[in-house]
Structure formats: structure tokens, C-alpha cells
Amino acid sequence: MLSDEELLRFSRQILMPRFDIAGQQALKSARVVIVGSGGLGCPVALYLGAAGVGHITLVDDDVIELANLQRQIAFETAQIGESKAETLAARVRSINPAVSISVVNRRLELNDFDREVAEVSLALDCSDNFSTRFALNRACVAAGVPLISGAAIRGEGQLSVYDSRNPESPCYHCLYPEQGNEDLTCSDAGVIAPLVGMIGSAQAMEAIKVISGVGRPLVGRLLLLDAWEMQWREMKLNKDPDCPVCGSEHV
Numbered sequence: 001m002l003s004d005e006e007l008l009r010f011s012r013q014i015l016m017p018r019f020d021i022a023g024q025q026a027l028k029s030a031r032v033v034i035v036g037s038g039g040l041g042c043p044v045a046l047y048l049g050a051a052g053v054g055h056i057t058l059v060d061d062d063v064i065e066l067a068n069l070q071r072q073i074a075f076e077t078a079q080i081g082e083s084k085a086e087t088l089a090a091r092v093r094s095i096n097p098a099v100s101i102s103v104v105n106r107r108l109e110l111n112d113f114d115r116e117v118a119e120v121s122l123a124l125d126c127s128d129n130f131s132t133r134f135a136l137n138r139a140c141v142a143a144g145v146p147l148i149s150g151a152a153i154r155g156e157g158q159l160s161v162y163d164s165r166n167p168e169s170p171c172y173h174c175l176y177p178e179q180g181n182e183d184l185t186c187s188d189a190g191v192i193a194p195l196v197g198m199i200g201s202a203q204a205m206e207a208i209k210v211i212s213g214v215g216r217p218l219v220g221r222l223l224l225l226d227a228w229e230m231q232w233r234e235m236k237l238n239k240d241p242d243c244p245v246c247g248s249e250h251v
Helices: 004-009 020-029 041-051 084-095 110-118 130-143 193-212
Strands: 031-035 055-059 100-104 122-125 147-153 156-162 221-226 231-236
Touching (some): 031 041, 084 100, 110 130
Parallel strands (some): 055 100
Antiparallel strands (some): 156 221, 221 231
């Protein structure tokens, strides 16, 4: 049940007939894990915490650096050297004290992904390397947990939702094979600051849609953004029947 304070705090969401109290209660009951507390993880955590998601787990082993402050909007200059995950958790709590937040302040091993995903209803990939993305994808497919994946570099971003509960949904491995992909990070190629906010905000919106059951999530669709031209493109993303992660012979 929602308290009187929650009814007031989230009134602008509850007022929408499609969302209503049922949607808000679904957010309150949800448990999500956000892997990465940087450029994407900051807006995702801030918006989901503010929107009323009941429990959030933040995973990141990194500390705040000066070069992060250009785009990682939850952090301040005085916090350089502090844990990203711990600092982001404190920022979310300052917005919504009722949210329950757990912090995993270390790099996850393969078995760790399975354990973290098994405890949540939704996972969000806000990481910056393929090994983490592939490991998180495998864990989500195995557990039947939806995965919302975002990426941003230079002036380009992409976003999709992978939901193995839907037999027609592809997984992240259907889009990218594990072999032949090299990590290209923001420290290598650069990134324009608002881009991560745009993609991270879109990830948060997709999370709310998946949790509440309101709207049409980006399952089977890949959204691409060219921020310099301000052009969004949508591509159909089909399930690979021979995928070694979600293909019929491997599930």
C-alpha cells in the first residue's frame, strides 16, 4: 500500500490514467540492479529512485575522478576520490529517503552476476565494457530477468530491452558476438556530456514501462541516436536462433 506521503510525492505519476496507483505500487514493489554508476548509471539511478522504485542495487568498483564530473551529474568536485556507488546511493536517498539501496563496491565475478540478478526483477546495463555486458546478459537470460542495455560514446548512443520471458525477444549476444569486439571507452574516444543523460533517461523510462506494464518497451527494437544531428533511428532486432546464449538449443 502507498502511504499518504507517497500518494503526494508521486501524485504527478498517479494522475495519469494509464499509470495510476497500480503502476506506482508496481514500482514500489520492484527490485532492480544497476551495473555501473557513471555517466549512464547516474541518471538511471536518480530517476528510478525519484520515481519510487522500491529497492535499487548499485554495482561499481570505481572512484570519482575529475574527468568524470563533465558528465556524471550525481557527483561534486569535493567528492573526488570517493566511491561512485556509495556516493550515488547517498544522492538517491537524499531525493527519496524511502528507497532501499544496496551497494556492491567491487567488480563482479561471473558467479556474482548470477547471484545479483537472481534477487531482482529487472537489470540495467550502464557499464562501459563488453565483458560486463556479456556476463550480465547471460545471467539475465538464465534467470529470466529483463535487461535494459544502454551505451553512449562520442556523440552516439544506443538503447534496447532484452526480455527472455518473451520467446521472441533477442538477447544482447544476438546483437554482438563475444568474439571480435574491443572495448572503446569514453577515455579513449570522448563523449559529449548531455548524451549520457539522454540515453540514461531513456533507460529509466524503459525500466518504468517494463515494471509497470504500461507502454511498449523496446523489445526486439534497437534505438540509435546521433546527437550531433539529433536524429533517432529505430532498427528491428531479431532473435538469433543459433545464439549460444538464448538460442533454442542453449536455453
